[in-house]
Amino acid sequence: xxxxxxxxxxxxxxxxxxxxxxxxxxxxxxxxxxxxxxxxxxxxxxxxxxxxxxxxxxxxxxxxxxxxxxxxxxxxxxxxxxxxxxxxxxxxxxxxxxxxxxxxxxxxxxxxxxxxxxxxxxxxxxxxxxxxxxxxxxxxxxxxxxxxxxxxxxxxxxxxxxxxxxxxxxxxxxxxxxxxxxxxxxxxxxxxxxxxxxxxxxxxxxxxxxxxxxxxxxxxxxxxxxxxxxxxxxxxxxxxxxxxxxxxxxxxxxxxxxxxxxxxxxxxxxxxxxxxxxxxxxxxxxxxxxxxxxxxxxxxxxxxxxxxxxxxxxxxxxxxxxxxxxxxxxxxxxxxxxxxxxxxxxxxxxxxxxxxxxxxxxxxxxxxxxxxxxxxxxxxxxxxxxxxxxxxxxxxxxxxxxxxxxxxxxxxxxxxxxxxxxxxxxxxxxxxxxxxxxxxxxxxxxxxxxxxxxxxxxxxxxxxxxxxxxxxxxxxxxxxxxxxxxxxxxxxxxxxxxxxxxxxxxxxxxx
Numbered sequence: 001x002x003x004x005x006x007x008x009x010x011x012x013x014x015x016x017x018x019x020x021x022x023x024x025x026x027x028x029x030x031x032x033x034x035x036x037x038x039x040x041x042x043x044x045x046x047x048x049x050x051x052x053x054x055x056x057x058x059x060x061x062x063x064x065x066x067x068x069x070x071x072x073x074x075x076x077x078x079x080x081x082x083x084x085x086x087x088x089x090x091x092x093x094x095x096x097x098x099x100x101x102x103x104x105x106x107x108x109x110x111x112x113x114x115x116x117x118x119x120x121x122x123x124x125x126x127x128x129x130x131x132x133x134x135x136x137x138x139x140x141x142x143x144x145x146x147x148x149x150x151x152x153x154x155x156x157x158x159x160x161x162x163x164x165x166x167x168x169x170x171x172x173x174x175x176x177x178x179x180x181x182x183x184x185x186x187x188x189x190x191x192x193x194x195x196x197x198x199x200x201x202x203x204x205x206x207x208x209x210x211x212x213x214x215x216x217x218x219x220x221x222x223x224x225x226x227x228x229x230x231x232x233x234x235x236x237x238x239x240x241x242x243x244x245x246x247x248x249x250x251x252x253x254x255x256x257x258x259x260x261x262x263x264x265x266x267x268x269x270x271x272x273x274x275x276x277x278x279x280x281x282x283x284x285x286x287x288x289x290x291x292x293x294x295x296x297x298x299x300x301x302x303x304x305x306x307x308x309x310x311x312x313x314x315x316x317x318x319x320x321x322x323x324x325x326x327x328x329x330x331x332x333x334x335x336x337x338x339x340x341x342x343x344x345x346x347x348x349x350x351x352x353x354x355x356x357x358x359x360x361x362x363x364x365x366x367x368x369x370x371x372x373x374x375x376x377x378x379x380x381x382x383x384x385x386x387x388x389x390x391x392x393x394x395x396x397x398x399x400x401x402x403x404x405x406x407x408x409x410x411x412x413x414x415x416x417x418x419x420x421x422x423x424x425x426x427x428x429x430x431x432x433x434x435x436x437x438x439x440x441x442x443x444x445x446x447x448x449x450x451x452x453x454x455x456x457x458x459x460x461x462x463x464x465x466x467x468x469x470x471x472x473x474x475x476x477x478x479x480x481x482x483x484x485x486x487x488x489x490x491x492x493x494x495x496x497x498x499x500x501x502x503x504x505x506x507x508x509x510x511x
Contacts, residue, residue, distance in 0.1 A: 049184030065316030067293030082244020090253035115452030123362035129431035134351035187342035194339020243484020250432035257354035433490020458497035
């Protein structure tokens with residue numbers, strides 16, 4: 001596939017998203033639409049669309065790429081099983097709480113339970129973590145597009161990033177969540193179709209039926225799932241399972257991005273139905289991603305294809321695009337491109353909307369500013385004028401986070417250090433750990449609250465202690481290697497820290 005063909009497909013794709021955005025925006029683009037989708041989202045659309053948000057471009061190209069590592073293979077599926085358990089906990093414990101309190105921002109719970117400063121601390125943690133995490137996910141895919149498309153036109157990397165974010169901004173800034181619910185459904189369709197069709201195309205290239213492909217993958221050197229051999233190893237089953245569970249509780253249940261979609265459903269019953277269906281689809285689709293990885297390596301071995309090199313080092317992330325763009329026919333290449341684009345922008349557009357919502361609600365109090373049910377005609381006019389100003393402010397916040405994400409990506413690229421990228425990918429364990437501790441304390445210690453002013457200090461000390469533990473874990477813990485369970489350690493340290501600054505709760509702080 002030529003670079004110009006890829007570029008044309010991307011332009012057509014974004015044109016379709018802009019068309020959908022315009023149709024949605026004509027029906028209303030006020031803050032209630034942007035933040036809550038008017039509390040009228042269909043649960044099945046939310047469930048399907050959340051797949052696109054949960055499975056970023058990192059999943060799309062990195063999970064298949066990691067399969068070729070003999071120490072990893074299908075070990076990621078252990079983490080996915082933990083994810084499924086975590087989603088069940090979120091659906092049965094956290095969702096009912098959020099609906100009972102009728103929240104727009106889930107961090108409002110922390111304000112009512114622990115205090116104003118704790119609330120701002122939780123919201124700030126989310127803003128930092130989601131900005132960095134989403135920028136990183138977008139970065140990984142933009143470098144693919146840069147390598148295979150924009151380098152051929154002499155377009156600088158910074159311009160590629162700016163164009164990508166400008167397109168995302170263009171179709172999200174008016175309709176917000178209501179637009180995202182619809183566009184993510186479309187993008188998830190492209191993503192899921194891409195996975196299944198890629199498997200079909202590779203199987204045809206290898207002259208394998210579906211049953212033969214299953215047997216080939218099962219008998220290959222890439223399909224080991226469960227690792228029980230050494231509990232000191234990062235891949236040990238219980239580490240991955242428990243780590244996956246608590247990472248999901250934090251990154252789904254304590255994350256404004258995914259929870260915002262769930263809170264747009266009509267009632268708790270539909271929201272829970274959405275979560276359970278989402279869990280089943282999520283597990284199945286990850287099995288297929290791992291299978292794609294095994295088939296890619298089998299195809300590469302058969303056809304003498306080497307893993308692409310970047311700065312003298314092999315980059316397994318680029319194997320999938322290398323085969324799709326240069327070794328398969330036009331149709332598989334188009335399917336891959338649509339899937340990759342959908343996976344990336346379904347994650348980024350959703351994150352950008354959630355970041356804007358959190359800042360507008362948690363720091364600007366926009367949900368409170370519009371809460372006027374009884375008003376005289378004159379007051380209603382004044383409220384309408386004020387609401388227009390609020391919408392304008394929301395647009396500026398949306399631009400601000402787009403630019404902030406741009407800066408973060410440029411910094412990633414300038415560092416150009418694989419070890420830094422790997423470390424950034426673990427940011428969630430450091431930043432979401434304090435959130436896990438805050439919510440655990442709030443839910444489990446109903447008879448206690450905290451001295452609010454000390455909470456930011458606890459939430460900074462805990463990640464610092466975790467960093468020290470990780471750095472010296474193999475020395476301090478007898479060669480025990482910490483992996484995804486770090487978030488549990490972080491949350492527990494935060495919990496103990498909050499316990500040390502606790503005081504008796506009043507009736508007003510129990511929820």
